[in-house]
Amino acid sequence: MNKGYVLNGRYEIIGRLGEGGMADVYLAEDLILKRKVAVKLLRLDFRDNPKAKKRFQHEAMAATQLDNPHIVGIYDVDEVEGMQYLVMEYVDGxxxxxxxxxxxxxxxxxxxxxxxxxxxxxxxxxxxxxxxxxxxxxxxxxxxxxxxxxxxxxxxxxxxxxxxxxxxxxxxxxxxxxxxxxxxxxxxxxxxxxxxxxxxxxxxxxxxxxxxxxxxxxxxxxxxxxxxxxxxxxxxxxxxxxxxxxxxxxxxxxxxxxxxxxxxxxxxxxxxxxxxxxxxxxxxPPADTANxxxxxxxxxxxxETNASADANPAKREPNNDHPDAEKNDKKPKKKHRRRWLIIGGIIGLLVIIIAFLMIMTATGKTTVPVVSGTLETEAESKIKDAGLTVGDVKYQSSTKIDRHRVISSSPKEETKVKKGTKVNLVVSSGPRMVLVGNYVGQKFDVVKQKLEDEGFTVHKRNAPSGSFQSGRILQQDFQADKRFNPNTKTLTFVVSTGVKRITLKDLTGMTKSQVIAYANKVEINPTFDYTYSSDQPKGRVVRQSPNANESIQQGGNVAVWISRGTKKDSSDELKSFNTRITIPYLQETDTTDASSSSALDESGASDESSADNNSGSNENVVLIYLKDHDHSLSNVYKQMVITKDTQVVLPFKLTNNEVGKYKVVRDGKTIMRDNNVTYDSH
The missing domain is CATH 1.10.510.10 (Transferase(Phosphotransferase) domain 1)
Known part of the structure; x- marks a missing residue:
């Protein structure tokens, strides 16, 4: 796949990242979300292989089930022109x-x-x-x-x-x-x-x-x-x-x-x-692995026989029938002579060592042994063997000497001192370890400065968030209340950029269902209106606000005008008017008060005065259906949740020959209906 090729109208190929047994991986630019992604494309010679295609699909299904910052994310799975591909998170490394x-x-x-x-x-x-x-x-x-x-x-x-x-x-x-x-x-x-x-x-x-x-x-x-x-x-x-x-x-x-x-x-x-x-x-070891x-x-x-032979090479037995066996029998005699020479040398060396120790004993002095780099316990043994005593042991952090090993001694190594002298040791406690905490929700700049002052390397990754303000820490890649070595530990934070902003695409020519699908994908809220148009056929988007390529916050509103088609004559002229209705709120009676008579007056009628215009503790789910020139009674016009009596304005657009309708459904029951709404009746 060549550089510049746009896959499925969205992913522009930048270059090849690598080759695998069944697939090639490319670096690409997501033209909609403006980010780099990795595109894994099944190779041509495997596109008719059902096993390869199944494995390819399996990878996508498995990875999309997992939500972990240390697993490469799968963004998209699709097939175009017979090419199966995965769109994955791009890791720059x-x-x-x-x-x-x-x-x-x-x-x-x-x-x-x-x-x-x-x-x-x-x-x-x-x-x-x-x-x-x-x-x-x-x-x-x-x-x-x-x-x-x-x-x-x-x-x-x-x-x-x-x-x-x-x-x-x-x-x-x-x-x-x-x-x-x-x-x-x-x-x-x-x-x-x-x-x-x-x-x-x-x-x-x-x-x-x-x-x-x-x-x-x-x-x-x-x-x-x-x-x-x-x-x-x-x-x-x-x-x-x-x-x-x-x-x-x-x-x-x-x-x-x-x-x-x-x-x-x-x-x-x-x-x-x-x-x-x-x-x-x-x-x-297992009881019996032979079988x-x-x-x-x-x-x-x-x-397995050859494998065993490699692991346990056969021992060679001497061949006494060999014609040179007699010569071989003479060699041990030479070896015996050499052995006695070695033993004699060792004895002589021992005599010299004993004489040296006797001289040192006579003078009452000894030498501080070399203990740097040895384990603390080993150093203490060496000091005692030299006729000295162990003094103060201090611990000091070190990046060069491993923990529990001696950094230095006092008096210094290889100096002559009196027997019984105390030898102080400085022992490594390992690298300096610093306690870190939970910084989620705190300002990144403040935390970064604090940790860098301790010697840590701090890295930052940005991510949108509707819960945290821009600059606040969303996640950290290390466990809180643990100690780390600042010289080797890198601390990475995910930092909020605030609410994500969406660059709108051009909706012109789309159907209402296509607009809704796009809005759900990028998480924006569309509102629809209708207008006559000679440029777009009926049911297609004529214009939008904000316009294409403008930026809005995720969750923001986009106004969309859909074509009614071409206006034919004056009889098609629409008249706009509003109908105001008040939807009554239904307060559910608490079961603990069901047997109480305090809610009824002496005549047995319910006392509704306490419920009028009063917020209730329960919510009513309300669906409003509306029929006019642009809407069908079979589709929900508006959905809302009310906690008190609520007034709603219903906008109607009708020609002279049309009759409007509406109905209100509260918690699954129709509570209001009008099947004869006309301009003249208002």
Whole structure:
């Protein structure tokens, strides 16, 4: 699709954003709402493929059910000239795969923030019983402010569907696929949790845990090979954060988190000081996995023997029948000599160390050990082993030294001091953490200045609102009453722009029903009048006020004049007049007073004086029907809610030969009617 092409008369193509297996994605301009959108267009070679079309429609249906700021919104779904397309929210940024490449290594606090946003979106899908089944970095978008959006629900399914069992094929991307899906079992919410664990592993290490030359080899590893430890890649990663990876990617779904919310809660505290000494997460191995069948489809049967051989290489036994066996028997003698030389060297080194310690003991002095960068407990052990005592321990925030590790000591390291000297330590408490609150409803400029003074980076997104004044905060993308590191945390706010303004389109030539449909879509209120016209046929719009391309507030009024057709002769001259009616309000009697006689006078007549022109506590729903030259009695002319006797002016337009009518229906009952309204009678 070329630049400048206008799809369905509304979306002007700006350029190509990317290509997928079944669809191409374009950047486009919505000519009506004046905003950039992403248009996903089914490729030509798939337009006659019913499965592709079904998946395309399924993506739209699944995504439109979900309302979460971290899920890409679907604006429009349509087909034109045989082309099926989706119009989606445009995210100005890159996918998470590219973000990891560009930003690695990513600070741990930012890793947790990214995963919490992803978990928020997946939790919303699971709340609607939708399993994504294809969670991977390529389906997660990161905008320029670090805001996360997940997309591509094309192969998602409702929790009640057993698509895997029905199709007997692998659905999803093999690098992020759960063991149960590989075995041909049904995907569940915990299958998505497994994929989230793989994504977290990749964010922390910059690579996927399992790779191979073929999809089959990768599938075997997911099913049989233990998850690699992220701390083997980077020992600075907190054990609690590694535990999130291990628990999310447990082979048995029952050993994983029970829900995405549980995983998010664990992530939320994974960097806390209280979890610094947490043991590594482990699960009990299954009682018998030897006979468990691993079915990988549609790749065909797996060669599990070869996989086992790769994992456990065979041991080579010596061949005593070899002609060089005698030579081989002589080699151990040389090894024995070398071993004695090594032992002798070690003994000599020990003698030197003992002599050094004896000299230091004789002089009563020792050396302050090197403790910077070590854990606090390890530093205390080193100090005591050196014959010193631990003095004051002070905690200081640091962005360079991890929590619980020593920043410095006093006296300084490697200085000679008397035995028993106190060594004071300065230990890192981690980055400075600042408590944030709930700022919804407050002025953005004031909140922004306050948070920037604390060191946070603050971003803003605008959105219309009829509830909040312009400049007030509508939403925030972080949890209130939590502490964040200002050096790594970006706080994003959605800020009200006030009531949304609508740029009116040209209504000339439309029918009344078309005007009503347009008004409902953009949320404006049309009022109709009728006029003779030689330019427009009967029933078509002649003019409007405000005019086309003028701007009004959402919910504002637009006056529309509809053609009566061409005026033929003077007998068609219309006469306009008004009829005033008073609609009586009916106060429903409270059931508690139903048996009371105070509402009746002695003669048994009801006392209506208290109800006249008096507001009642109940509402009457009133429908008014009117027939004149321009209106039909079969259509509602006006609908209103009254709480007291209400006067209404009914405008009539009649020729000399026409008779007008009206009726008033209150709460489903006709209470007023006139079938003989003429100009002469008024």
């Amino acid at each position: 890159e996918d998470l795969k590219e973000y990891i490449k560009d930003s690695f290594p990513i600070p741990y606090a930012e890793v947790v923030n990214i995963m919490e946003q992803i978990c928020s979106a997946v939790s919303e899908a699971h709340r609607h019983n939708i399993i994504h089944r294809d969670l991977k970095p390529q389906n997660i978008l990161v905008d320029k402010n670090g805001y996360i959006k997940i997309t591509d629900f094309g192969i998602s399914r409702a929790g009640s569907e057993d698509t895997m069992t029905q199709t007997r094929s692998i659905i999803g991307s093999i690098h992020y696929l759960s063991p149960e899906q590989i075995k041909g079992q049904m995907a569940t919410a915990r299958s998505d949790i497994y994929s989230l664990g793989i994504i977290l592993y990749e964010i922390l290490t910059g690579k996927v845990p399992f790779n191979g030359d073929t999809a089959v080899s990768i599938a075997i590893k997911h099913s049989q090979t233990p998850m690699p430890f992220v701390r083997d890649f980077d020992p600075r990663i907190p054990q609690a954060l590694e535990n999130v990876v291990l628990k999310a990617t447990a082979k048995n779904p029952d050993d994983r988190y029970q829900s995405v919310n549980e995983m998010a809660a664990d992530l939320n505290t994974s960097l806390d000081k209280s979890r610094a000494n947490e043991p590594r997460f482990t699960v009990e 468990e069948e691993t079915r990988v489809m549609p790749f065909g049967p797996l060669n």
